[in-house]
Amino acid sequence: MKIVRACIYPKDIHCITGRSERFGRRLLNEMKQHFGKQAHQFITAQEFAEYSGIDQQIVDEYLMKVS
Secondary structure: OOOOOOEOOHHHHHHHHOOOHHHHHHHHHHHHHHOOOOOOOOOEHHHHHHHHOOOHHHHHHHHHHHO
């Protein structure tokens, strides 16, 4: 069984959306504010899917490929 990462990084956002990695950093900061997280806390794949409107299955498939 392959373990899949639970958290999302700017490079993941870059690969999934096709936007720049800088956009990914900015989006992560916006999501942290939206979910009431502190700067050192991570954004999960589920939170990313919910915030972005991208289907959870697409995010999970991507994470399985790169993990």
